[in-house]
């Protein structure tokens with residue numbers, strides 16, 4: 001593939017900019033989630049699915065993925081440009097992120113020809129929603145101890161056990177499943193297999209779990225003698241841990257190949273400035289209070305700095321001395337900031353923070369209360385903030401590993 | 409509503425300056441040299457200064473008609489950042505800042521007589537602080553009153569860095585009710601007028617300057633109708649360079665601590681394996697990367713939309729440096745409590761930098777007015 005000329009990229013950028021200026025949804029009338037893990041209502045789900053499809057059809061998702069599987073067949077620089085434009089327009093998140101940004105690039109890199117033909121297009125268009133079956137009731141951060149059993153039976157696997165916290169589990173057509181294919185492995189991380197699993201296979205059932213927000217969003221997923229075709233195996237049998245670690249590299253942005261798009265929206269510090277303007281304390285707008293002003297400025301600085309970090313990660317002379325570091329820190333930084341900001345918003349609301357979603361008295365429909373509670377989805381899901389600290393310390397700063405944790 | 413804030417970028421000259429400064433400072437300012445200079449009267453090496461001059465670093469931000477290279481403070485920032493990393497002290501920043509304001513307010517004759525000298529290595533100290541301790545540069549009590557031969561000065565300046573060894577000292581005064589600048593020849597200042605101050609950063613030489621009764625010629629006075637704006641610009645420029653020093657220092661003290669955390673063994677393991685140590689180090693590193701992003705955004709936009717960007721960089725650089733250096737002491741244990749441990753050099757530097765040109769709280773107050781008005 002030939003490298004695009006400056007002129008070609010310029011034109012492409014202008015086109016993308018025009019497209020997103022025109023089509024980015026604004027003021028949709030309900031709260032849009034910051035990450036796909038926050039998706040809680042059918043309204044959000046339907047809206048985001050349609051939005052993903054629209055972006056895909058316009059050519060701005062997977063623009064660089066091979067044409068024969070449903071991608072745009074362009075040079076990766078085009079998608080990089082499109083994603084930057086999307087960031088600039090602060091577009092709603094990509095719903096099918098597990099597919100577009102984790103499973104998709106994995107399959108393109110190490111999947112079979114049949115996998116690519118079967119799955120890639122549906123991933124991009126959001127026709128096929130994907131979910132991830134890693135966590136189990138007894139194994140979260142310590143994923144390596146997982147127990148779900150995958151027993152080989154000719155051309156099939158028989159699955160028994162359960163997965164939990166399955167985001168979009170009730171909507172998904174496929175799951176990326178990490179299971180134990182060898183019940184008696186030589187070491188903790190041996191004997192696992194990574195299997196693409198159809199969620200409609202007999203023996204698989206999901207049970208919705210009510211989130212702290214009061215909505216549904218993830219499921220517990222049960223496997224009772226579920227019989228699935230073994231051709232969903234990715235990598236060799238018993239090599240599942242290695243495949244899962246590769247998947248996590250796409251997830252954390254440490255490895256390239258994602259379809260692009262926005263999978264985590266930047267929290268907007270200026271939104272709480274508006275709150276501070278309208279909140280009244282002792283007859284005066286809260287925004288006149290010097291202590292609150294100081295805090296608001298801090299939020300704006302922190303978020304702006306991390307936005308700049310994302311931009312400079314792409315500027316060679318300005319990147320961190322630890323090149324993957326700026327991308328690796330994103331999840332920790334933005335998720336914690338989103339939590340802190342929405343928590344602060346609750347204090348700004350004062351008496352009004354008592355109202356919850358659907359209460360007519362609640363300002364902004366209770367958006368802030370829900371935002372705060374939802375914020376924990378990203379400080380826990382996808383590896384907790386504590387685990388993120390370990391990852392950054394060990395993989396970026398080069399500090400020694402935790403005694404207890406062995407991974408990647 | 410999202411609001412548009414300053415962008416970030418890097419030009420080729422900045423890259424070149426960073427490479428050059430990184431090599432130069434690492435070679436010329438190893439920690440043993442920094443320590444050796446702690447007890448040196450002048451506080452910096454004359455021969456290193458000559459090399460700085462020979463490399464053209466004093467003229468980066470001076471236009472070519474006066475012997476400089478015609479770049480700007482955006483290209484100075486990486487130099488100062490690397491000086492900050494290696495704790496290299498000396499009159500560099502203040503001399504750059506002096507040239508900056510001379511260029512914007514001085515008469516053509518004054519520019520002709522001072523800027524080429526500065527490019528050629530003459531140093532200029534800055535007398536901006538006064539006993540009242542107000543950070544705003546516009547609050548000036550020092551007076552220049554007409555006298556027979558020119559003007560007579562009254563007042564006192566404080567925290568004048570490297571004043572004793574300087575060739576010139578530029579001070580703010582009020583003349584006829586409006587702010588002005590006076591450039592003093594060090595030779596004309598009696599020894600008793602300079603008193604060495606004992607300050608927290610032992611790498612810096614700092615002086616109080618008693619100006620009472622000092623007389624100057626008319627051509628030493630710089631007046632300009634846009635002096636208040638020029639002083640604001642100087643204030644921002646000083647904050648930009650101060651942020652650069654602090655960002656550099658943050659990186660160095662973090663590396664120092666990571667090194668120690670990887671080698672100091674307790675309970676059979678390097679202390680960096682313990683989360684109570686490793687997690688704060690990650691937070692310190694995140695602080696550093698954020699501060700660096702803001703610094704280069706401020707440098708990038710310095711000539712256009714500087715104020716918000718500079719103040720943000722200044723805030724984050726201060727808090728990041730303070731945290732990294734504070735934890736550096738703690739994570740060195742009792743060693744960290746000793747004067748021999750380098751962590752202390754950085755913590756003292758961080759405190760000194762925080763004291764100059766408006767601390768984080770002061771900057772945030774200004775930012776609030778800029779952002780929420």
Ligand SMILES: Cc1cc2nc3c(=O)[nH]c(=O)nc-3n(C[C@H](O)[C@H](O)[C@H](O)COP(=O)(O)OP(=O)(O)OC[C@H]3O[C@@H](n4cnc5c(N)ncnc54)[C@H](O)[C@@H]3O)c2cc1C
Nearest residue numbers: 037132133134135140141165166167377380381382384386
């Ligand atoms: C909204 C949401 C969506 C999710 N979606 C999915 C999904 O789609 N698929 C999926 O497989 N999983 C999903 N998860 C699960 C998620 O990956 C786990 O919750 C997470 O890895 C933590 O595991 P745990 O909940 O069992 O907590 P635990 O691992 O039991 O942790 C409990 C606490 O102990 C801390 N802790 C644990 N180990 C250490 C350590 N070594 N050092 C320091 N602190 C430690 C944790 O940080 C946490 O604070 C989701 C979770 C949430 C909240």
